[in-house]
Amino acid sequence: MKRKTLYVGLSLLVTIGVFSFIFTHVSLREVLDLILNCNRFALGIFIVLSLLMSLLRMWRYRLVLNTSGYHPSSTALYLVVLVRNLFSDLLPARIGSLVYIYIITNRLGIPFAPATSSFTLSLLFDIIAIAPMILVASLFCAADIGIPPWILTAGAAVIGAISLAALMAITPTLRTTIRLITASRRSQQGFGKKLLAALSSFQIELERAREAGI
Numbered sequence: 001m002k003r004k005t006l007y008v009g010l011s012l013l014v015t016i017g018v019f020s021f022i023f024t025h026v027s028l029r030e031v032l033d034l035i036l037n038c039n040r041f042a043l044g045i046f047i048v049l050s051l052l053m054s055l056l057r058m059w060r061y062r063l064v065l066n067t068s069g070y071h072p073s074s075t076a077l078y079l080v081v082l083v084r085n086l087f088s089d090l091l092p093a094r095i096g097s098l099v100y101i102y103i104i105t106n107r108l109g110i111p112f113a114p115a116t117s118s119f120t121l122s123l124l125f126d127i128i129a130i131a132p133m134i135l136v137a138s139l140f141c142a143a144d145i146g147i148p149p150w151i152l153t154a155g156a157a158v159i160g161a162i163s164l165a166a167l168m169a170i171t172p173t174l175r176t177t178i179r180l181i182t183a184s185r186r187s188q189q190g191f192g193k194k195l196l197a198a199l200s201s202f203q204i205e206l207e208r209a210r211e212a213g214i
Helices: 002-022 028-037 040-067 074-090 092-106 112-140 149-183 190-211
Strands: none
Touching: 040 074, 040 112, 040 190, 074 092, 092 112, 112 149, 112 190, 149 190
């Protein structure tokens, strides 16, 4: 009961904080005018696409978690994704998306290793998806935004290459890190032992996802 009260209290605190911040920059009248005068059709399209994006993101998380033997409720996982999206928008550099790991480990009972592997793979896939989007922008929007198409194309190629390299290198890098920690005398005690166990479990979950063809 105390934990539930704490969650509700924190939720209210975040809500109050967000709206307090918003209304220090704009007035309630400006918000109402924007809602009443906006293009309803465009707004509807945005809402549909936003909800669809969250649905596909939920499906992707679920796909990776299923390879680890965990099958969370689609409804619960979808709500987690919505909260993750909120925190990702609230905090800089997308660090807010890390709340996903916290929620599914504490609220859905999924262990840290599969939670982290599903988050890591999804993050890398997000970055990979940016490359073709920039390429499309270079073909259709470069003239409008005043950036030479070759710069956008080169940027897409660099982002795609780096993210694909990171995806391919993550498991070998983990293996090397685990070997280095194992060689240390501190690996069998305290923090070193816990870190070694966490990294080993993380590596196993990533290899399961790779073997499943993800």
